[in-house]
Amino acid sequence: MSPNNDMETLMLALFQTIDLALNLYTWVLIISAIFSWLYAFNVINSSNQFVGAIGSFLYxxxxxxxRPIRRILPNLGGIDISPIILLLLIFFIRSLMWNTIYPLVA
Structure with a gap:
């Protein structure tokens, strides 16, 4: 293998790792939003210690x-769209990473 090919392989591995982390965080955000709805509508037992541990971890x-997104957004009453904004931001970062940055460095 040539040094150039080694560098390209290293960059691909780095970008794939970053992409995987962003993908996992996307799922954590989705699970956290669903959990908060279940908790708010009393579908899950809020006094259960295991449920509390999961909620604390997700929070x-x-x-x-x-938090920084919530500080910027206007007050929309009881509606929290910060997870949606963060998911859009993650999608933008992933697209920018693969379509713009990776082709320049690989």
Missing amino acids: NVTEPAL
């Missing part, structure tokens, strides 16, 4: 990314 993982 701790998603809130640092959602």
Whole structure:
């Protein structure tokens, strides 16, 4: 293998890893939104310790990314569209990464 080919393989692996992390975070955001709806409508037992642990984990993982978006968005009453904005941002980053940045470095 040539050094150029090694670098291209390394960049591909890096981009695939970043893409996988963004994809996993997308699913965590979706699960967190569904969990919050189930919790709000009392579908799941809020006094269950396991449910509380899952809710706490999801909150701790998603809130640092959602908080800055919530600060920027106007108050829409009881509707929180920050997860949708973050999902759109992740989609944009993934598209930019594969369609613009990766072809330049590979």
